[in-house]
Amino acid sequence: MMATMSGIDIPEGASTRAGLYVHVPFCSSICPYCDFAVTLAGEARRAQWERALLDEAVMYADCGFDFDTVYFGGGTPSALKIDRLTRVVGGLREKLQIDPEAQVFIEVNPEDVSPETARAWRDLGFSSVSVGVQALNDVSLGILGRRHTAEQARRSVESLLEAGFDTVSIDLIFGLPGQARSDWEGQLREGVGLGVQHLSCYQLTFHEGTVFGKRREAGLMTEMGEAPQAELFAITHEVLGTRGFEGYEVSNFALPGHRSTHNLKYWTGAPYLGLGPGAHSFDGVCKRWWNRSKVRLWQRDIDQGRRPVEGEESLTDKQRALETLMLGMRTADGVDLAWLEKRFQTDVIGPNADTLRDLEARGLISRRADRIAPTPAGMAVADALSRAFRIEGD
């Protein structure tokens, strides 16, 4: 018995417990550092998105996956009116096989949160919420071009905690130009003090084509150097670690029982389906595809009865093995190399024996039997760490 997914047969026995990602491409203003597929649009365009999204879901109705996580990301899902969100959630549950007990996540911005909206999202079945706090002082928020104040951010977290979500998470950004160690440390302490169960801490990136990217090119802004960035990263692990938060992924910290089950799917090779402009999907075996990112083109394809796929690729076993290894080097759980060899019929330990010894000697990985995992020092250089490995013939 095989299930068909986007023209690909999923072998019997492959996991069909999948994650569903829904991209909401709308924001109330565009932040100067943001390179996501987002747009400013009024209610008419949002209504078109709603219809097209549900039509896209119909195109995957027989995909064979049953979803045990659903994630509304963006963009700004909280910028959708409650009645629209209600119709989208209901429509997806009707058209796709979503476990009634699925964990359902939503990203929200502080300016959209009130005790009433928080309760409405909770009543709609969202179990976890992630707030785009970004900074807990108004100077940093001003630099980041955010519309909310630090006080609004604090109040939004309070309302969400009161509404009774299983997990309330906050996003914080570090590495702002000239940011002092004490400033970041203070924000981390305050973030924890708000009573949240999860934090995502991202390093500010100057993406090409964004306002920040252009300012950097024009010499008007300077990116923080590698050494101070590494220091702020180390402080993050230290401050959160001593307060019981496990750094289970490079940017993610959770109290026990509050890891993001949806994001874990991306890092562990589980299948996921992305709906909406620019959303990515993976069949859990070897095939990956991604949607058109321009809302207009994404919608045109759907209106013409086509899946709005912009590109796809098939990965070989060796590529999958290398990718699993690279993703594993971003997580505290790491990777079991013996399992990896068996799963992908690929020699991993042999060609990397010297690298493994060297990384262990430098304190960047820890090794217990065949399982390797990055140490906090290794996580600080996760990208370089994952590039250190090779798989013959990849």
Ligand code: SF4
């Ligand atoms: S709110 Fe988030 S998604 Fe929207 S522009 Fe700002 S950073 Fe980008």
